[in-house]
Amino acid sequence: MRTEEWAESVYALAQAGKTNEExxxxxxxxxxxxxxYPDTSVYLTVAPVFVQQAVSSALAPIGRLLGYEATHSRTAGASSPERGSSPSST
Structure with missing residues (x-):
């Protein structure tokens, strides 16, 4: 598992203001x-994990086509899309 890499990516997004209020x-x-990061991701309690995995698998290629990346570092936050905007508008 790559828990540390996952945590750093999510932390970097939050520090760059690319997350919601929560x-x-x-x-x-x-x-x-x-x-x-399928083994390190946190899943919601409102839907079964297999449903969330299926939705993520279906939406991930679209996100990648739009420029979203899975890995972020605290120094590379400017390379990913801004919260609430498409990657092409940054």
């Missing part, structure tokens, strides 16, 4: 991250 990335960003 610290969660947007849907497509989350799908890309969940797809990259």
């Amino acid at each position: 610290g969660a990335p947007g849907l497509l960003q989350s799908a890309v991250i969940f797809d990259e």
Whole structure:
């Protein structure tokens, strides 16, 4: 498992202001991250894990096409899309 890499990526997104008020990335960003780190991702309690995995697997390619990346570092935060905007508008 790559828990440390996953945690750093999510932390970097939050530090760059690319998460919502609760610290969660947007849907497509989350799908890309969940797809990259399936063993370390945190899942919601509102839907079965297999449903969340299926949705992430379906949305991750779209997110990647739009420029979202799974791995972020605290120094590379400017290379990913801004919260609430598409990657092409940054």
